[in-house]
Every structure is written in C-alpha cells, then in structure tokens.
Amino acid sequence: MKTVTATPEGRPGLRERKKRRTHDALLRAALELFTTKGYEATTVDEIAEAVDVSQRTFFRYFAGKEEAALAVQDIAQDYFAEAVRDRPPHEAPLEAMRNAVLEGWDDITEAVEQVVPVDLYLRSYRMVESTPALLAAHLRRSDETAEAIARIIAEREGVDVDADPRPRVTVALFSGVIRVTERLWALGEDLTMDAMRDLMAAHLDAVRPSLAEKWRTG
Amino acid sequence: MKTVTATPEGRPGLRERKKRRTHDALLRAALELFTTKGYEATTVDEIAEAVDVSQRTFFRYFAGKEEAALAVQDIAQDYFAEAVRDRPPHEAPLEAMRNAVLEGWDDITEAVEQVVPVDLYLRSYRMVESTPALLAAHLRRSDETAEAIARIIAEREGVDVDADPRPRVTVALFSGVIRVTERLWALGEDLTMDAMRDLMAAHLDAVRPSLAEKWRTG
DNA sequence: TGTCAACTGTCAGCGGCTGTCATTAGCCTC
DNA sequence: GAGGCTAATGACAGCCGCTGACAGTTGACA
Numbered sequence: 230m231k232t233v234t235a236t237p238e239g240r241p242g243l244r245e246r247k248k249r250r251t252h253d254a255l256l257r258a259a260l261e262l263f264t265t266k267g268y269e270a271t272t273v274d275e276i277a278e279a280v281d282v283s284q285r286t287f288f289r290y291f292a293g294k295e296e297a298a299l300a301v302q303d304i305a306q307d308y309f310a311e312a313v314r315d316r317p318p319h320e321a322p323l324e325a326m327r328n329a330v331l332e333g334w335d336d337i338t339e340a341v342e343q344v345v346p347v348d349l350y351l352r353s354y355r356m357v358e359s360t361p362a363l364l365a366a367h368l369r370r371s372d373e374t375a376e377a378i379a380r381i382i383a384e385r386e387g388v389d390v391d392a393d394p395r396p397r398v399t400v401a402l403f404s405g406v407i408r409v410t411e412r413l414w415a416l417g418e419d420l421t422m423d424a425m426r427d428l429m430a431a432h433l434d435a436v437r438p439s440l441a442e443k444w445r446t447g
Numbered sequence: 448m449k450t451v452t453a454t455p456e457g458r459p460g461l462r463e464r465k466k467r468r469t470h471d472a473l474l475r476a477a478l479e480l481f482t483t484k485g486y487e488a489t490t491v492d493e494i495a496e497a498v499d500v501s502q503r504t505f506f507r508y509f510a511g512k513e514e515a516a517l518a519v520q521d522i523a524q525d526y527f528a529e530a531v532r533d534r535p536p537h538e539a540p541l542e543a544m545r546n547a548v549l550e551g552w553d554d555i556t557e558a559v560e561q562v563v564p565v566d567l568y569l570r571s572y573r574m575v576e577s578t579p580a581l582l583a584a585h586l587r588r589s590d591e592t593a594e595a596i597a598r599i600i601a602e603r604e605g606v607d608v609d610a611d612p613r614p615r616v617t618v619a620l621f622s623g624v625i626r627v628t629e630r631l632w633a634l635g636e637d638l639t640m641d642a643m644r645d646l647m648a649a650h651l652d653a654v655r656p657s658l659a660e661k662w663r664t665g
Numbered sequence: 666t667g668t669c670a671a672c673t674g675t676c677a678g679c680g681g682c683t684g685t686c687a688t689t690a691g692c693c694t695c
Numbered sequence: 696g697a698g699g700c701t702a703a704t705g706a707c708a709g710c711c712g713c714t715g716a717c718a719g720t721t722g723a724c725a
Contacts, residue, residue, distance in 0.1 A: 272680065273682085282705085283705050284682095285704075285707095288683080364590070365584050368590055369586055391634075398620075398623055401627065409619065412594075413609065490711065501674050502712095504672085504673060506712090
C-alpha cells in the first residue's frame with residue numbers, strides 16, 4: 230500500500246521534490262550572487278550559506294562553481310541538439326539548424342523559465358562573456374554540442390563524420406554565427422530574449438545565400 | 448663602461464639569459480611531466496622541483512599550470528595573426544588566412560623549436576585535446592585570436608567589425624576548419640607536423656569553392 | 666667597490682574540491 | 696505504525712592551486 234507522501238499519479242515523492250528544491254535554490258542563489266558581486270568574488274561557502282546547506286552539499290549537486298554558472302546554458306544547448314534531430318529530413322543542414330533555433334525559441338525560453346527567471350538567465354549569460362574562466366568553459370561545452378550536432382547532421386545526410394569534413398565544417402560555420410551573435414548581444418543594450426532572437430535571425434539570414442546548397446549524394 | 452658579462456653587441460646580458468633559461472626549463476619540465484603522467488596528476492611542486500626552483504618562482508614565470516601547458520600554442524597563434532596582417536592586400540580574406548597558415552608553416556615550426564623540441568610540442572598538442580580543462584582554455588585563446596584576426600580582416604576590407612558580421616563569420620568558418628583539423632589530427636596516427644599541415648591544406652581546399660568570393664565594397 | 670634594483674625563497678593563508686564517517690530523514694515492508 | 700533500509704546531509708581533515716608579504720641574494724652599473 231502506498232504511503233501518504235506519494236500520490237497515486239507518478240508524482241515524484243517528497244524526497245525527489247526536496248532534492249529538486251535544493252538544486253534550484255542553489256542554482257538561483259549562485260547566479261544571483263555571481264551576477265551581483267562577480268563570479269570569482271563569490272565563494273562556494275556564500276552560496277551554500279544563502280541556501281542554508283553545508284558546502285559539501287553544494288558539491289553534491291554541482292561538480293563545481295563552473296557547472297552551476299553554466300547549468301542553464303546547458304539546458305538550452307541540449308534542447309537545441311534535440312530540436313535539430315527532430316527536424317524533417319528534407320531540410321538541408323543549415324536550414325535544419327536555423328529552423329531548430331528560431332522555431333524552438335519559445336520552447337527553450339519556457340524550459341529555462343521553469344528553473345530560473347529569464348531575467349536572471351540573461352544576466353548570467355552576459356556575465357559569462359566577461360569572465361574568462363567561464364567563457365572558456367562555455368566554449369568547450371559549445372564545442373561538445375557542435376560535435377554532437379555534426380554527428381546528427383552526418384547521419385541525416387548519410388555520410389561518415391570522420392571521413393567527410395563537411396558536417397563538422399558546416400556546423401562550425403553555424404556555431405560561428407551563434408558565437409558572433411552572443412558577443413554582439415552581450416555588448417549591446419537591449420538585453421532581452423527577443424533582441425537575441427532578432428540578432429540571431431538577422432545574422433543567419435546574412436549567411437544563408439553563401440552556403441545553402443544541399444550536398445546529399447543520392 | 449660595460450662589464451665583462453654583457454657583450455658589446457645587443458647580447459641580452461647574464462640576468463636576461465638566466466631568466467630565459469629558467470623559463471624554458473620550467474616549460475619543458477612542465478610539458479614533459481604533463482605528457483607522461485597527465486596534466487591534472489602533476490603538481491606545480493613537481494615541476495618546480497624538477498627544475499630546482501621554489502614553487503613561488505614557477506608562478507612568477509607562469510600565471511598558472513594552464514599558461515605553461517598552452518604557452519607554445521600561444522607562440523604559434525600569435526605568429527599566425529601577424530602573418531595574416533602581413534599578407535598582400537589584394538588577397539581575399541579566406542585566401543589570406545589560408546596562405547598565412549600554409550606559407551608560414553615552416554617559420555612557425557622553427558619559432559616553436561627554439562623553445563621546446565617539436566616532438567614534445569606535438570605530444571602536448573594532443574594532450575590538450577584529451578584534457579577538458581586545457582581544451583577549454585585552448586578554445587578561449589583561439590576565440591581571442593579569432594577576434595583579433597577578424598579585426599585585421601575588417602581593416603583590410605575597409606568595413607566596420609561591429610556593424611558588418613562578415614569578418615567575424617568568415618574567420619569563424621576558417622577557425623572551424625582549423626578546429627576540425629586539430630581534432631582529426633589528434634585522433635589519427637601520424638602525429639607529425641607534416642601530417643597536420645597536409646590535413647589542414649586538404650580541409651581548406653575542400654571549403655575553398657564554397658565561399659571564396661571577394662566582398663570588397665569599392 | 667658600493668649602491669640599487671631585480672630575482673628568488675620562505676612562510677602564511679585563502680578558496681576550490683574530495684574522501685571519510687557519523688547522523689538524519691524519507692521510504693518500504695510487515 | 697514500528698522498525699529496518701538506504702539515500703541525503705553535515706562535520707571534519709586534507710590536498711592542491713594560487714597570492715601577498717617580507718627577507719635574502721645576486722646581477723647591473725656608476
């Protein structure tokens with residue numbers, strides 16, 4: 230017989246809910262502190278204290294400061310990779326990536342919002358750009374995502390990733406456009422989701438004519 | 448009157464020479480240890496001890512482990528940026544970058560050789576690829592170099608880097624090709640300078656037809 | 666040769682991160 | 696609904712990267 234704490238429907242149960250609460254609280258506290266007093270200037274002890282847990286517990290939820298700072302970006306990136314995989318097979322590589330970003334924009338925003346307020350996310354996004362250690366970590370994660378997407382594209386097009394450089398190069402071009410957009414957005418004044426989306430769309434459109442041909446073998 | 452230790456011609460003087468010796472010795476010892484027992488597994492104390500200096504002295508020559516591990520790559524990247532600046536102005540952006548790499552290859556190799564043996568450099572290059580923390584730092588430095596080159600290209604072409612995304616996007620494409628080459632080279636079996644050069648040339652040639660047009664305004 | 670500045674070693678200390686072990690608290694069964 | 700199981704936490708000790716401060720040493724130059 231079920232206990233009172235767990236509801237009949239697949240409701241997570243108290244333990245799980247508590248874990249998630251702690252996780253989200255730590256995340257929010259971390260980003261809040263990072264964005265106000267700076268990443269390097271805030272210690273893990275401060276974050277832990279803000280949530281009233283031990284420092285050790287922080288490290289049980291996050292591998293380190295870095296992971297906490299970039300956790301939300303990870304959500305967005307993973308979502309994007311999945312979105313590319315779900316694109317209809319007739320779309321050319323750059324087209325598929327472009328559509329995955331632009332059409333999935335609202336879903337990504339929503340997915341983020343379920344963990345932290347969008348405003349906090351955007352502030353943290355900007356902070357990454359101006360914190361060398363974080364920018365490095367961010368670029369490495371982006372590189373990983375790029376590799377994953379290159380494999381997806383290669384599969385879609387039926388080519389071998391290691392033998393044919395085109396999937397990786399195409400994704401690199403796309404990543405480059407995203408990177409340029411990130412940089413300009415962070416430097417700009419309109420720090421909103423819409424502004425980022427518009428910049429993204431504009432840059433992608435600017436590149437489209439140059440390299441849009443399909444290269445499927447069939 | 449000059450002392451005996453400093454020769455009339457601009458010879459550096461004992462102090463400078465000693466400094467350079469210590470610097471190079473630390474660098475070589477660090478790379479040697481990193482490549483044999485792994486980056487994270489070697490402590491700064493071990494490096495310092497291998498050269499018979501205090502740990503504090505190591506940090507006076509290098510900002511941290513990371514900088515020691517990537518010092519040689521930095522030499523190569525700085526050299527490359529200069530080479531692009533020195534390209535004749537009639538060359539199109541991608542052409543200029545391509546030629547800077549391929550024609551400057553031997554000079555870069557030589558510049559590296561003056562500090563550490565090429566073999567050690569190549570082994571360390573491969574290590575970067577398999578060490579997350581180092582790969583992150585490497586990508587950030589590459590991103591910085593890319594930004595610098597984008598500005599050089601923009602100046603060559605007479606456009607505004609922040610208003611026109613094409614310089615940064617073009618450089619991003621080029622950087623992407625280099626990144627793909629790095630990855631494949633590190634995964635391959637022929638770990639030599641020549642092998643890397645050939646791979647680089649092959650990949651650059653494969654991209655050339657796609658996006659080689661000039662877009663100078665004049 | 667003596668003065669000055671640069672280079673170095675030593676020591677103390679902070680912060681990120683990990684292993685270990687005892688304690689607490691959700692969960693499940695009888 | 697009491698007791699046993701296990702996951703989650705806290706407390707403590709310790710390593711390592713890195714920094715500031717101060718004193719000692721050594722090359723440079725008059």
